[in-house]
Amino acid sequence: MLTIGTLSKKTGTKVQTIRYYEQIGLMPEPGRTEGGQRRYDNAQLDRLSFIRHSRQLGFSLDAIRELLDLSDQPNRPCEEVDAIARRQLKQVEQRMARLKALRTELKRMVHECSGGRTADCKVLEVLRDHSECLTEHDEIGA
Amino acid sequence: MLTIGTLSKKTGTKVQTIRYYEQIGLMPEPGRTEGGQRRYDNAQLDRLSFIRHSRQLGFSLDAIRELLDLSDQPNRPCEEVDAIARRQLKQVEQRMARLKALRTELKRMVHECSGGRTADCKVLEVLRDHSECLTEHDEIGA
DNA sequence: CTTGAACCTCTAGTAGCTAGAGGATGTAAA
DNA sequence: TTTACATCCTCTAGCTACTAGAGGTTCAAG
Structure with a gap:
């Protein structure tokens, strides 16, 4: 049986975060000692x-919830799992594209400034x- | 004089967001009509x-606050401005590197799965x- | 004078945690 | 056995950068 602190160290997840995952139902409620402290088993270690x-x-976290649900049903086709992973891959690629545009613009900005007063910066x-920008970067965030 | 709605359209910023920027002190308090509605001038349009x-x-938003402050002092050297921009560039590059590693891993995952049951997924x-991962991707977030 | 779009304030919600207050428990050494 | 102290508990509030909605007021056109 593992204390929450040990679980924390083994997984690299903060104690507060583990309790948070329990609160939102991502981690199951663990057993407790008589005094009320949480004790975990290996299944819970794997899950975390x-x-x-x-x-x-x-x-x-929502995607992870889906993945965990699917993971608990070993006989279902894994198409859904794949779909979630592909969705994630797509998102990552979109973000990369956006960051690439930002990098271009930022590089140009930094490059062109030759260190005078802010008035001429x-x-x-x-x-x-x-309008001085060459690339599109309309969206905010992500 | 511009209404908040017009300002919103001209800048592509939501009305609520403009009020939020005012609340946190990023936008100055604008003038008001007798009835209490906000009215903006061109300086405020530029700022937004x-x-x-x-x-x-x-x-x-914190970085933008610094940039605006510096922008208001035309005779200071623009090194600080450059530093902020370079900091941003660095952050963007770090994020890109991270996303690149994620993409590699996700691609591999998706590729290797040939569509059976979740048990074999x-x-x-x-x-x-x-330990099945080839790349490093320790951090979370960003 | 009426209508209706646009405005007002205020509160609460989003993701995914993180930090701290104030107090209880568990364990190892003296 | 007592004491020390690390670790645990719950609860509340905070972070970024907004976004949405309730319930009510103002503005401008017709």
Whole structure:
């Protein structure tokens, strides 16, 4: 039986985060000692590792919930699992494309500024006037 | 004089967001009609455009606050501005590197799964066992 | 003068945690 | 056995950057 602290160390997940996952129903309620402290078994360690690894790969908690559900039903076709993974891959690729455009623009800004006063600063000038931009970067966030 | 709705359309920023920027002190308090409605001038339009464009380039609101402050002091050296931009560029590059690693891993997962039952699903297998991963992707988020 | 779009404030919600207060428990050494 | 102290507990509030909605008021055109 593992304490929450041990589980935390083994998975690299903060104690608070483990309790949070329990609260939102991603982790099951563990057993408790007489004094009320949580005690975990290996199944729960595996589950948390799965969650943790999925998070590292950028899956949302909602997606992870779906993946865990599917993982619990071994005889279903894995098309749904694949679909979730492909969706994630697509999202990652979209973000990369966006970041690439931002990098281009930022590089140009930084490059063109040759260190005078802020009044003549190319960086500020570009920020003031969108028309100086070469690439599209309309959306915000992600 | 512009209404908040007109300002919203001109900059592509939602009305609620403009009020939010005012609340956190990023936009100054505008003039008001007798009835209490906000009215903006061109300086405020410029400022909001600046904010909007900076957001599109991924700057945080805190960074934008710094940029606006510097922009208001035309005689200071623009090194600080450059530093902020370079910091942003670095962050973008870090995120890109991370996404690249994720993409590699996700592609491999999706590729190796040939559509059987979830019990044999390669995607789930990789998620269960980090050691199957080739790339590093320790951090979460960003 | 009426209508209706646009405005107002205020509260609460989103994702995915993180931090801290204030107090209880578990364990190992003295 | 007592004491020390790390770890645990619950609960609340905070973070970024908005977004949505309730319930009510103002503006401008006809």
